[in-house]
Amino acid sequence: MQPSDFERHGFAAGMREGFVAFLPVSVGLIPWALVVGMAMTSAGFTPLQAMGMNIIVFAGTAQLGTLPLIVDNAPLWLIVTTGLALNLRFLIFSAGIAPGFRGIGTGWRWLCGHLLTDGSFAVCYDKLMQVDNPRWRLGFYLVTGVWTWLLWQTFTLAGIFAAGIVPKSWSLEFMATIALIVLLVPMAKARPMLVAAIVGGGSAVLLRSMPLRLGVVTAICLGIAAGFAAEHWQEKKTA
Amino acid sequence: MNYDASLWLIFILLGLATTLPRAGFIVLGNRFSLPPTLQRALRYAPAAALAAIVVPDVLLVGGSVEPINPKLAAAIAAILVATRWRNPWLPFIVGMAVLLGLKAIFPS
Incomplete structure (x- = not known):
């Protein structure tokens, strides 16, 4: 094979390898998508509204996390700020993985950015740093993003219709709370992360009577500060 | 709604x-x-935000702290299961079973 052929065919080769690497990881999306679909229906969304949110927002954690606020008629700024806080990890992923898109056009970068999820970041990071051929990298990354998108939309839709036939007394909306717990538990294994969660959760309860539900945002800030302080304290102790 | x-x-x-x-x-x-210090601090945002949503949800009943309620018991069960096992379905099955079981035994 000529080097030029390799360049031309790099995209498909990248896609194949990306798919093989990503397939086992992507299975974990299925229960999560089902739960988000059910939660949106339990929140009173019509199937059209639920799929609208799913396609426009395309972020399970931010969708689930803001649902209770939307149901409660919370002010718009609080809903958006909470969504932003839940998405801040993507700012870090984006900054980390950005060098992996060297030599790739701006349009593709927007698409890749929109499709950035925890799973794609975890599977693609090393490859994107190591491989030189930009087409191969684009193929490898995009297949993980597009596959995530397809699985996500399909199984959320399944969840939306499953929730429609389940009686209200089954308290399906609690599945959303369990889903948030399932996300939180592995995070909180690191000590400073646990501190951030305890302080964030505890202050949200203590500050619940603050006006305009400012308590939630204040609690998130206190949690971040506490986690950061705990990290420094831990470093000093081990140093 | x-x-x-x-x-x-x-x-x-x-x-x-x-x-x-x-x-x-x-x-x-x-x-x-991003400045590295800010990057490090922002890593704590998701955990803090998730807890700020979940904890009031399971600890408060009608706006006041209620340390004994079915939702809290179900949440604790889900946490224990998620800590021990990697199966992605198990926390949902056990959590919902505890919630619905307790609601059936102690109807409010």
């Missing part, structure tokens, strides 16, 4: 609050990067 058109405004703003953090640095490339 019915929602008006403002629901779509919420979706669009939440969509921006998702795509901009995701795409920002990928689109900007090497022209701009």
Whole structure:
């Protein structure tokens, strides 16, 4: 094979390898998508509204996390700020993985950015740093993003219709709370992360009577500060 | 429950609050990067935000702290299961079983 052929065919080769690497990881999306679909229906969304949110927002954690606020008629700024806080990890992923898109056009970068999820970041990071051929990298990354998108939309839709036939007394909306717990538990294994969660959760309860539900945002800030302080304290102790 | 058109405004703003953090640095490339200290601090935002939503949800009943309630018991069960086993379905099965079981035994 000529080097030029390799360049031309790099995209498909990248896609194949990306798919093989990503397939086992992507299975974990299925229960999560089902739960988000059910939660949106339990929140009173019509199937059209639920799929609208799913396609426009395309972020399970931010969708689930803001649902209770939307149901409660919370002010718009609080809903958006909470969504932003839940998405801040993507700012870090984006900054980390950005060098992996060297030599790739701006349009593709927007698409890749929109499709950035925890799973794609975890599977693609090393490859994107190591491989030189930009087409191969684009193929490898995009297949993980597009596959995530397809699985996500399909199984959320399944969840939306499953929730429609389940009686209200089954308290399906609690599945959303369990889903948030399932996300939180592995995070909180690191000590400073646990501190951030305890302080964030505890202050949200203590500050619940603050006006305009400012308590939630204040609690998130206190949690971040506490986690950061705990990290420094831990470093000093081990140093 | 019915929602008006403002629901779509919420979706669009939440969509921006998702795509901009995701795409920002990928689109900007090497022209701009976050200070490392800020990056480290921001790592705690998701855990703090998740807890700030979950804890009041399971600890409060009608606005006051209620340390003995079915939701809290179900949440603790889900945490224990998620800590011990990697099966993604188990926390949902056990958590919902505890919640519905307790609600059936102690109807409010």
